[in-house]
Each structure stands twice: as structure tokens, then as C-alpha cells.
Amino acid sequence: MTRIDIEAFVDQQKVGRHHLIVLLVCGLVCFIDGFDMFMIGKIAPAIAEGFGEPPEAMANLFVWQQIGLAVGAFAVSPLADRFGRRNMLMLSCALFGAITLASVRAETLTQLTILRTLAGVFMAAGLPMALAMISEVTPAYRRASFIALSLVGYSSGNASSGGVAAWLLDIYGWQSAFWIGGVAPLLCIPLLYFFVPESLKFRAERNPHDSSIGKTMRKMDPALEVPEDAVFVLGEGKGTKARKAKLSDIFTEGRTLMTCVIWAACLLSMTSIALTSQWLPTFFQEMAGIPIQQFAVSALIGYMGSIAGTLLIGYLMDRFRATRMIPLFYLGLFLAYLGISWVSFEAGIFVVLLVAFNFLQTGGQAGLNTLITKVYPPRMRSTALGWAGGAGRVGGVLAPFYGGYAVAQEFSLQLALGLAAGVPLAVACLVLVLGRVIKTGKAELAPEASRV
Template identity: 45%
Template sequence: MAQPSQPAQDQTRFDVAEFIDARPIGRREILLLFVCASVLFIDGFDMYFFGKILPAIAEGLNAEPAEMRDVIFWTYVGMAVGAFTMPPLADRIGRRPVLALCAFGFGALSIAGAFAQTVTQMAVLRGISGIFFSAMLPIGLSLLSEMTPKRKRAFFMALALIFFSTGSAASGVVAAWLLDLYGWQIGFWVGGVLGFIAVPLLWLVPESLAFRVSRNPKDPKIATTIRKLDASQPIYGGEAFYLGDIKPRLAGEAKAGPLTLLRPPYLLQTLILWCACFLALGNIAMLANWLPTFFQEMGGIPIQEFAILAMISFAGGAAGTLTMGFLLDRLNPYWLITAFFLIDAAALYAMGILPFGTGAFLIAMIAWQYTQIGGQTGINTLATLGYPPEIRSSGIGWAGGWGRIAGIIIPAWAGSKALEMALGLETVMGLIALPALAVAVLVFLLGVANGGKIGAHSRAPEPEPVPAE
């Protein structure tokens, strides 16, 4: 329990970071985990369902699979716009309201997608919806990390990210079992309903205390939230709330904005994370949108058969996420993430040369999911915990934004180009393995720069004074 201290001027200083870190894991923390995990489930479902039923959607719109590149392109344009705009908005007005806006907007536009009649209509709807669902992961992780005790923070984030993988598995259920019964529209209906369900769930949890303190230490809602979390906590009124060693803002001091990411001491970390996310998320986007199609067109494997193995390999993704969350605080996180991406590259190449459906292929597929999802969990954790609350959503959101830009360039161009050039499956999978190797190198270099510690520079930046008028 955080104990307020009584300095001069009869004003009580109250360390909110100590209060959060000292709390036991109880029903409120579990509820927060559930709500944030639900938000990530929606994000994972939407990212993966479209690619898994892409040929069926194309057939329903009287188009060839290669023609769907426009839909993929505009989806990732929207996701990039959302990644660069929504997280800074969450750093300004709060995590909860922006998450609710994103969930509602995505839900409405997803249902509208079920009524699309042409590729152009689908591209417009998916592009606009991308603005909303792309921000769910960075803002959701920010809310969860800021309200979870430090000793369980990385593990809770890993548990929440498992729901991202669960969303992928749920999209596999749609592809394997519901597609023939209800048609390609079923994915859009499920995604839309899930978005609407998330809105009331968000009002079951409080706004981030770290956010409130970083924006306005005198906000009366801080004391109200603390009393709700712990009625026994002594709150007398007039407390000066602060976060650990971060000094409260003085009158006339400017608040840190997203451009702080490009200033010392964050500049090098930011640039490396941007490059790593560009390659890692670009690869994920390529695989999410084109992998079933590659195996169907280049290997003659039906979508339903591939979807079944993809669901089985989901266990690998869940295990990789849990492993990463458990080991991040116990081993050098950078070397751990580097090892994951090296194995990721080897598994991807192996999937291109091993016979489909064999035990060896399934092992390679599970290893790919284990290391891809586990490795991305590690990168998300680096981006989330590597920045202070004032720029946390912007930090992870903008890193993800470069990944969304990669999701525009790589799937829209390279995916359809691979089909047009009639490249062999072994060649395609070998090329897809190269970005994973590059990510391993980048994370290793970041570890050297940060001395092997997450958040080596995560203390809030000193704000620049506002010039006197």
C-alpha cells in the first residue's frame, strides 16, 4: 500500500506508481486483463480472417484473388493512418474513450462490409475500418500495462496478447467450418458484433491512473479511482499525485508530445523499433493475407485443409506468447527476442520445402507460430515499457504504424507479384524468411544500445518551458 508523505506546506505527496505496484492481483486486475484481452481478440480476428477467406471473398465479388490487392492496400493505408493518429489522441484524452470509439467504428464498418458488392466498395470500407481497429492493440496494451503491478506487467501483457492469437484461431474456425454454411459475409458479421460488445466492456474498468497523473496531477478523478480500487487507502484531499521519480509538472510547463520520440534519449530506440516493426509486422501482414493463397495456388492445397493446420498451430502461438511473457523478466530480453526471430526464419523456410500435411511440416508450422507470435509479443513489450506514460500510446502506436505501412507495401505489391511471376513455394517462403533474420539483428543491436534492459530511458522527459508572452 502506498503511504502518503507529509512535506512542507501541508500538502500530501502520493506515489501512484507505488500504489499500483503494491496492489495484490485481485478481481479488478483480472477484469482489466479480460477487457483488454477482449480488445486484442477483436484486433487479431480482423487481421487474420480476411486473408484466410480471401479467395472466397474474391469469388463472391466476381473477382480474381490477385485483384484483391487493392482491398489489402487500402486496408493498410487506413491502419497506418489510425496507428499514427489514434494513439496520440489516447495520450491526450484517455485510453478508454479512444478504445470505445475504435471498437464502435470498427464494428459498424465491419457489418457494412458484409453488404459490399464490388472490390472498390470493399476497399473503401476496409480502408476506413482500418483507421479504427489498428489502434486497439497499442492503446489496449498501454491501459493494461499502466494499471498492472510491475511484477506481473510483462506476464499480463503476454496473456492479453494470447487473445490476439485466439482471434486468429477464431478466424480459422470461420474459414474451416462456417464459410460453406453462411458464405464469405460471416467473417464481417462476427467481427462487427464483437466490436459492439467491446464498447460496454470498456466501461467496467477505470481510466489509466498513470495517464491521469501525467496529464493533470490535480485531477480529482485520480483520488476517486484510488478509493474505488482500495477503500482502505488514506486519501485526505489535496494530495500531490506523482509517478515514482517523475516530478510533477509545474505551471507553465509544456506537456510532452509524440515528437518527443525523436529526441534524446529516445531517438535511437525509436528508430530501431520502427525498423523492426516495419519488417516484423510487414511479414505478418504478408503471411496473414497471402499464405493460404500461396499454398492453394502454388501447392494445390485447399483453403479448408490449410485452415485446419493453422488452427492446430495456434497452440504454438499461444505457447510462444506465454514463454515470452514468463522469460522477459528472467533473461536478457533482447537476446531472447533475437533467438525467437532466428528460429522464425528457419521455420518459414522449412515450410516451403517440407511436404504439406506431414509431421515435419506441422512441427515447422507450430515453430513458426511459436516464434512469430512470441517474438512480436517481445517487440510489443519493448515498445510499451520503453516509454513513459505521456508518450506510451504514441510510442507503441507509431512503431506499429510503420508496421502498417509495411503492410501496405509488402502484401499489396509482393503478394500479388509472387502470384503473377509464378514463383515456386520454396522460393517464396525463402524470401519471406529474410525479414525475420533482419529483425533478429535489429533487436540484438537495440539490446547492445540499451544495456540489455527494457525501458532504460523510460523516465518521463523533462518538458520544455512554454515561452513567456
């Protein structure tokens, strides 16, 4: 019986065609996720107007969409650890795309809210499953950079949804965003089926004697010889017994405290993201008199910072300790919140501050996502990403209440954003605590955890 270490095989691979294909397809899934996640916030006043409702009426839709996202993160993402990343990605794309297209026919804001809630269940699973796939395909020396590149797709989707608000809204109405958001995930299904094989690490933990693993390895490395009696393991000294993922895995074997700290950080970080993605255009329109189309143009430029922030955090995390780099991003975000609230929209420096804001916010969240892939073993990676995202969606449920309250109470822009600035400051403290927990704990973690 010949033991073949899948971890070593993946880490020894040179980046090639196989890795780039997986990156492109999973990056497209992330693009779709980013587009649909943020598009509602950018066109919220137009949707409300289209249904004859005031802007604050959108708070109910935002809340229920976040509830759908939380349900999906907790319920659908873990299924990828049982049935495979590729299979669940295809299913999620199919259902999410179909429901989003059906949203075009909504006749009331209540109908649209119901459809967005259902779509959110499947949209929430796309990002964690795509990141789990990329993290298990890519060699360790480029893993953080590849995850960062896939998250550039997420940021690009965010930016593209701003393009809808800036250029398509007046011509084709709010429905144009839903046509784009519905068709794109359906196009991903054949790409996943024909070009992306299932994760080797997932297959090895499910069945160490799976002969199809050897066939996939030979496609990646034609010179490789795989004996007929090969048994595939993850790491030297690991057993050959199949290990099925359980939902409780992220809390067992000494991982409870680490998981709780990660959840708290994700909850606060995604509260911040949900608040600004859903309410920032409305805040500027209602509190500063800036039309959403005019704000969308500046925001579109600002989102270029998201791409830069995501790429930089990936580069840094391949070279430095994540728990030292990520807090710097959130400390900077605290200052950027204050900057965009006090500097005049007409001032030239405002766009610079908006770029910095997106650079720090998106880079920080990308760092948290990448950190999760580095500390949890493969068999529970999709569950860990999904449940951390689910914890974050809880914050997303709370954020719309604050946004609606701030608008209804006629807060000033400085007060609304000044109060929100405390959230990233708390995230920075939590990540510093997380570094200590990982360093002093005795949990069974992924091999990369020693470098975070």
C-alpha cells in the same frame, strides 16, 4: 501538500479483481483486433470468387487495408495520450464495428476495399491503446505476463478467424466473418464504460491535483488513506506540473535513435506477419494445390503455437533481458520459414513446423510490443505503441505487392517463402543493436528500461 507516487502504488499492489477485469476487457479488444486483422487473408480466395475476380485481385484490398491501418496507427493511437485510453477505445470500437457491419452489404470488390480501408483506421488503434492501458494498471513484477496474456487474445482472434474459413465459409459465405467482426467490438463498449476506469498514470500526468484519482485508488485498496491535499506524481523526485503528451516526445530527450531502431524492427516484423497472414493460404493453394479449407484446418492447429509463444515470451521477459530473448525467436522463425516451404503438406511433421512457425512469429512480435511498454514513459506510451505499429503497417503495405507478384509470376513455394525468410533474420540483428542503444544511451526512459 502530500505527494503520492502512483508508480509505487501500482507496483505494490497484489494482482486482484481490478487487474483481472481490465485484463479480460482489454484482452477482448485484442481478440477482436486479431480476428479482423487476419480474417481477410484466410478467406481471400473465397472473397475474390464471390465478386468474380482472380485471387491476385485481392492485392489491392490488402494494400489499402494496410494503408488504413497505418493511418490509424499514426493518427488515432496518439489521441489516447491526449483524451484517455478508455474514451478512445470506446470510440474506436463503435466506428470500427459499424463500418465492418456495413461491409456485409458491399456489392463490388472496390466497395469492400473502401470500407476495409476506413475500418482499418480505427482497428489499428485498438491494440496499442489496450496494451498501454494494461501496462499502466499492472504491477511491474507481472507486467510482461499480463501483456502476454492480453496478446493471447490477439492470437486467439487470429485462430478464430481460421475457424470461419474451416467451418462457416461453405455454409454462410465470406460475409459470416464480417458479421462476427462487426458485432464483437460493439459489445466491448459497455464493458469499457462500466468496468474499466481510466489509467491512473495517464490521469496523474494530465492533472497531478485530480481528486478523482484518490477515489479510484481507494476502490483498488479500501485500506488506503488519501489526504484531501494529495498531489499525484509518477516516481520519486518527479515534479507536480502537468505534462501533456506531444507527438514529438518519442524523438526528444535522447530517444531518437532508439525509436528509429524500434521502428525498423517493427516494420520488418509486421511485413513478415502481413505477408503470411494475407497470402499463406493463397500460396499453398496456388503453388502447392492445397484447398484453403484444408489448409485452414492445419493452420487452426498451428495457431495454438501463437498462444504458447505469446505466453512464453511474457514469462521470459519478466525474468530475463528482452533484447537477449527476442532475437532467439526471430532466428528460429528464419528456420521455420524454410521448414514449412520444403516439408510436404501431407507429412505429419508439417503441422509441428506450422505450430513452431506461429509460436516464433507471434512470440517475437509480442516481445517487441512488450518491449515498447517497458522503455517509453507513460505519457507517451500509446503514441509509441501506435507509431511503432504505424511503421510496421508500412511494411504491411509492401507485403501484398510481393504476394501478388509471387502468385502472378508462378513462384514455387520454396522460392516465395525462402525469400521471405530473410526478413526475421534482419529483425534479430536489429533487436541486438537496440539492446546496445538502450544500454549506452542517455535517454529519459521508463524505470523498467533498465531491465531490457
